[in-house]
Amino acid sequence: MTEKSNTVNARPTKDFFIRMLVKDITLIQVIPDLVDNCVDGARRLRNNEDFSGLWVRIEANRDHFKIADNCGGISVMLARDYAFRFGRPPDMPTEFQVSHSTGQFGIGMKRAIFKLGRQFRVESKTDSSRFVIEENVGDWGKKEEWEFEFKELAENISEPFPPDERGTVLVVSSLHGSVAQDFTSDQFISRLKMELESKHKETMQNGLAITLNGVPLQIRISSLLRSDELQPALQEMTVPTPERPVVDVKIWAGVSESDPVSCGWHIFCNGRLIVEGDKTQTTGWGDGIPRYHPQFNRFRGFVFFDSDDVALLPWNTTKDGVDEDSPTFRAVRLKMIEIMRPVIDFLNQLKEEKEETDEGPLDMAVKSAALFNLTEFTEYPHQGAASPTFVAPKPVRAPSKPEVASIQYTKPKAQIERAKEVLGVKSAKEVGEKTFDYFHERECED
Amino acid sequence: MADNDAPVQGESKKPSFEKIVYSLRPSKSIERKMLAEAFQRLSVFDPLSDYRYIGFGSTYFADFSLFHKSLGITDMVSIEREEHKRERFEFNRPYRCIRLEFGESSAILPKLSWESRTILWLDYDGRLDHNMLSDVKHACASARSGSAIVVSVNAHPDEYNTNRLQKLVERLGEEKVPIDVKKEDLSGWGTATVCSRIVVNEIRETLRARNGVLSADDSLQFKQLFNFHYQDGTKMLTVGGLLVAQNECDLVPKCSFEQLPFVRTVIEPYLIAVPCLTYRELRHLDRMLPQCDAASLDCPKWLPSEDVKKYAAVYRYFPLFAETEL
Numbered sequence: 039m040t041e042k043s044n045t046v047n048a049r050p051t052k053d054f055f056i057r058m059l060v061k062d063i064t065l066i067q068v069i070p071d072l073v074d075n076c077v078d079g080a081r082r083l084r085n086n087e088d089f090s091g092l093w094v095r096i097e098a099n100r101d102h103f104k105i106a107d108n109c110g111g112i113s114v115m116l117a118r119d120y121a122f123r124f125g126r127p128p129d130m131p132t133e134f135q136v137s138h139s140t141g142q143f144g145i146g147m148k149r150a151i152f153k154l155g156r157q158f159r160v161e162s163k164t165d166s167s168r169f170v171i172e173e174n175v176g177d178w179g180k181k182e183e184w185e186f187e188f189k190e191l192a193e194n195i196s197e198p199f200p201p202d203e204r205g206t207v208l209v210v211s212s213l214h215g216s217v218a219q220d221f222t223s224d225q226f227i228s229r230l231k232m233e234l235e236s237k238h239k240e241t242m243q244n245g246l247a248i249t250l251n252g253v254p255l256q257i258r259i260s261s262l263l264r265s266d267e268l269q270p271a272l273q274e275m276t277v278p279t280p281e282r283p284v285v286d287v288k289i290w291a292g293v294s295e296s297d298p299v300s301c302g303w304h305i306f307c308n309g310r311l312i313v314e315g316d317k318t319q320t321t322g323w324g325d326g327i328p329r330y331h332p333q334f335n336r337f338r339g340f341v342f343f344d345s346d347d348v349a350l351l352p353w354n355t356t357k358d359g360v361d362e363d364s365p366t367f368r369a370v371r372l373k374m375i376e377i378m379r380p381v382i383d384f385l386n387q388l389k390e391e392k393e394e395t396d397e398g399p400l401d402m403a404v405k406s407a408a409l410f411n412l413t414e415f416t417e418y419p420h421q422g423a424a425s426p427t428f429v430a431p432k433p434v435r436a437p438s439k440p441e442v443a444s445i446q447y448t449k450p451k452a453q454i455e456r457a458k459e460v461l462g463v464k465s466a467k468e469v470g471e472k473t474f475d476y477f478h479e480r481e482c483e484d
Numbered sequence: 485m486a487d488n489d490a491p492v493q494g495e496s497k498k499p500s501f502e503k504i505v506y507s508l509r510p511s512k513s514i515e516r517k518m519l520a521e522a523f524q525r526l527s528v529f530d531p532l533s534d535y536r537y538i539g540f541g542s543t544y545f546a547d548f549s550l551f552h553k554s555l556g557i558t559d560m561v562s563i564e565r566e567e568h569k570r571e572r573f574e575f576n577r578p579y580r581c582i583r584l585e586f587g588e589s590s591a592i593l594p595k596l597s598w599e600s601r602t603i604l605w606l607d608y609d610g611r612l613d614h615n616m617l618s619d620v621k622h623a624c625a626s627a628r629s630g631s632a633i634v635v636s637v638n639a640h641p642d643e644y645n646t647n648r649l650q651k652l653v654e655r656l657g658e659e660k661v662p663i664d665v666k667k668e669d670l671s672g673w674g675t676a677t678v679c680s681r682i683v684v685n686e687i688r689e690t691l692r693a694r695n696g697v698l699s700a701d702d703s704l705q706f707k708q709l710f711n712f713h714y715q716d717g718t719k720m721l722t723v724g725g726l727l728v729a730q731n732e733c734d735l736v737p738k739c740s741f742e743q744l745p746f747v748r749t750v751i752e753p754y755l756i757a758v759p760c761l762t763y764r765e766l767r768h769l770d771r772m773l774p775q776c777d778a779a780s781l782d783c784p785k786w787l788p789s790e791d792v793k794k795y796a797a798v799y800r801y802f803p804l805f806a807e808t809e810l
Contacts, residue, residue, distance in 0.1 A: 219692065224662040224685045231663045253663045451568075 052179045055124060059145070060153040063356045065220055066230055068150040069096065070237040071357065072105050072208065073248065074140040074310065075147055077241050079109030079206065081136045090245035097251055098221040098230065103154050103213065108205040111164040114193050122171070122186055124148060137346045140310045145355055147208070151175070156212035163205065165198040174212075231255060237357075240309035243411075260304065260340055262292040265407035269429040271377045277366045283346040287370055289339070290412060291377045292428060293385070293404060296335040303339040303374065305360055307351040313360055320362060322375040327382055333389045336404070337381055339374060340412060380428040387433040403431045445470065510758045510803055511714035515722060516547055517801035518746045518756075519634065520554045522709060523603055525739040529630035529732065530601055532556055538563065538596070539605045540589070543576045547605060552579055559600065561585055563592045589619050598626035605634045605724075612637040612679045613655040617686045624690040624706075629732050634710060634724030635683050639676035641719070648675070656682065673753070676713050676721040681751065683723050684708060691727070701731040709741055711748040714756035725749075745797070756798065759791035763804070766795065773799050 063071070076094045081087070097104040112121050116134050120127065125145065151158045152175060159172040170190035178186070213221070220226040231250050235242070239258045242248060248255045262270040270292025277285040294300075303321035305313040317323055317330035321339070324330075343351050343366070352364035360367050384400070391398035447470075457469045526532060532555045539547050541562030551557050558581040564573050567586040574584065585592045589606065604623050608616055616637065623633055642651045649667035652675075662685070665678050687706045695703040708725040728736055741747045746754045761769070765787060772781050778796035779789070795802065 223689060223692075224681070225659055225689050228659045228661060228663055232658055250663065 050124075052184075055148065056152045056175060056179055059149055063149060063153065065153060065217060066226075066233050067356055067358055068146075068153045069098075069105075069230060070234055070310075071146040072150050073234065073238055073241075074357075076105070076107040076109045076206070077238070077246065077309075078136045078139050079107060079111070080241070080246060081138060083110035085137075087138075087244050089241060092245065093247040093249070095249050096234075098227065099251070100218050100222050101213070102209055102211045103217075103221070104207065104209045106205065106207040108202050111167075111204045111206055112162040112169075113164045114167040114169050114188075114191065117162065117169055117171075122148070124184075138308045138344055139348050140308050140357075151208075151210055153214075154210040154217055155214055157210065159207075159209045159211075161207045163199045163203055165201075165204055166193070166195045168192045168195065168199070227251065236314055237311045239311060240306060244309075260338075260412045261409040262290065262294050262338060262412060263404065263407035264292070264410055265403065267429070267431050268293070268403050268407045269425045271380070271426060271428040273373060273377060273426055275370075275373070277350075277369065279350060282350065285343055285345040285350050285366055287344075287366075287373075288342040289370065289373055289377055290341075291337075291339040291374070291381050293336040293381060294338045294409065298332060298335050301335045301337055302330070303341065305341045305343070307343045307353045307357070308345070308348065309342075310353075310357060312353045312357050320360065322371055322378060326375055327378055328386075334382060334385050336385060336388075337378070339378060339381075341370060341374065343370075377427070380430070384428065384430045391433055399431050399434055445474070508805060509716040510805075511716045511720075511756045513546075513803040514756050514758070514798050514801040515712055515714055516550055518712075518744075519605070519710070519722075520550050521801075522741060522744055522747065523551070523555055523632060525741060525744075526601070526603070526630065526632065526726075528735050528738045533558065534600060535559070536561065536600045536602045537605075538593075538602060540564070540607050541573075541577075541582065541584075543573060545576065545578050545582065547607070548582050549578050551603070552581065557603070561596065563587070563589050565589070590615055590622070593619055593622040594626075598628060601628050601630040603632045603634075605636070607634075607636045608638070609636075610638055611655060612639070612682065614657050614660070617656065617660060617683070620683060620686045621690045624687050624727065625694055627727050629702075629704060629727060629729035630735075631727050632709075632724060633687065633727065634722060636720060636722040637679060637683075639673075639679050639713075639719050639721035641671050641675045652678070660686070673713055673719065676719060676753065677751065679721055680711055680723040680753070687725075701729070703730050704728065705730070705733065707736055708749050709747050711751070711753045712746070712756055713753040721753075757794040758798070759794035761787075761791055761795060766799075766802070766804075769795055770799065 073094055073096075080089045080092050083092070092107070092109050094105065094107045094109070120130055120134055156175045157173075158175070159170065161170045162168070168190070169188050169192070171186050172189045173186050227250065231253070234248060234250065235255050235258050238246070238248065238255075239260065242255065242257045243259070264270060270290055273289045275287045275289075277287060279285070300315045302315040302317040302323075303313065304311060304315065305321075313321070319325055328334075345351055350366065352361045352367035352370075353359070354361055362368075388400045388404065391400045454466050454469055457473065458464065458466075461469060461472045463469060463472060523535075524532065526535065535555070535557050536559040537548070537551050537555075537557045538561045539551075541548050541564065545562065548560055548562060552560065560579075560582045561584075562573075562577075562582055563585050564570075565586070565588055566573070570584075570586060577584065585596075604627065606616065606619055606623075610616075616635070620633070620635060627633065642648045647667060648670040649661070649665065652665075652670065653661050660682055662678075662681060668674075669678060684706070691704045691706055698704070704727050706725055707728055708723070710722055710724045712720075712722040714720050714722070726736070741749075746756075748754045769781065769783070769792065773796060775781055775796060778793040781792060781796070783789070783792055
């Protein structure tokens, strides 16, 4: 050391971004992250959140990964100063900010590129500008500068590009070995499709069309059962924050089809699903409420957090979990527990009823209710279709029956089958009952 | 049979050995002999007497008898789920060297030792489902290099007026069904084609995970050898091949599998077609065979040329059924 200095070096290294940051996220998560950028483009383009006519096309194969959209493109100005920065500068002009953004951590695209491969090319066209950036990640890593260079650049183009061409194309090539292997696996591609369909179901319901390797993604609708006697709970609240935009919260809870996977809580931040079918303490299970049990497979809860300022939303940068330390989430979680309680009680009653009879009033209420789409519902919140607390029929206490005991025994299957034929019944249970009646009638009655 | 309980096209829930006389399924019989002929070539890896055979022998043990007699395998395990009929299975066991393991294949396969090279034939009669794929996974997670894994399933399309794609997803789980499969793809032999792809995917996916901790020399590849379509009433699929470690890959060409006309290393299937001919006609044709060009055979005009062609392809494996008093 030649010179003593009063400071210590805390500057970031490129290697940290290229090799370390990518460890926080799985391959299957980075792709929905890239779609977030397209969705932000769509939001910039269509404030009304009607995305019909807009598309995102994703290609993943052995040689390359490509994501293309017609969501308006990145302007040269936005690209030059903000879009490629690691992290968002706090002084970003409001004209570049997207309200209700999902892609504004300033990390998604770079982290995705580094996760995927060693060579990338971004081409973007707006109505009046076009640029191309092409870079080899390894070469860039060796350079002192943090800038990427425009390879091609055109501004203030007099003849505007047609609307369908205004968009961004990102291609990553020289894929990492394991990535190329994943992209040739049918099972991985199926999982990726499922992941995209669930993470972006809100934006797809708003009209954004997404394809993966030419196959259109299906919209997975969030739905609850509803009828006159069975109504889901809906509570809305606004979390005020000093001198900043607010967070709007909508909480739904009710019953739906019995499904061990999608049962539980689903949490969305600005329309992006971050928690799916949660059945843990995070969402209140086992905290004043029973722990998850298969009898609750009909339970569904949906929480929508929306805010102009993404920093206020309780999510993490990988968008795969809630920030449990967020005061907003803590307050909302209490509400969730409160709203969930009557639904859980109802499902317990339903189970008790089923042990008595197959077609009790609670069961009939569930069977006669119809599924409907939550997103449609939020557009008409005041039609009396939901109530602040879950509404369900009361259980009917069965009149007290004579005391009974059950008998169980095992007999050769062939003999039981034969007895079924003779008795003209379908189940082993009926064979037991009828043969008992037969004996009782002949030998026990006076 | 260690298979699932799903009701199958035109069949009741009875186990198949109670409703089909195994030895009278001509396509199955041909397939069995073709498999035996391919397995003979595994002697490049190890003498076949050192191999182990695992199968579902049922009460007929047709595969066991054939592989014991033609391959000389003496380490044989038959997995049988119908434990309550244990005595009957024991009674029908044709050779002393066959060990019976009672239980579901999913419970038995992980319990077996996998030290010796193995020929495993998961010969289900139900439709492909997630339990079968987990059997495939267990086997591929443990089997040694030089082992053969073969899977047979019912590949008859689901009923015409059902959503065949949805049925497939229900049986297998969404993740297992490739995203480009459409419901129109599942008619005719389409279900078989898709199922064969799904089984091979499961094998490759399992090997890939297993290779994660193996050295480059030990890492395993799957070499597909079989993709049979056949039909003794119901459309059936048999798909399978070899697991080979990188350091034994040079043994594969020495097996000369490509000399066997029924070997299929790609998605294109080999259809086992059974001719409809009388014994007198068969004997007449036998005297002119082998002959690569079936059209050049000197046959009476009234003999359907299609049947002659079919017979020329399978005559060495063709079963002769006769009524006898034993």
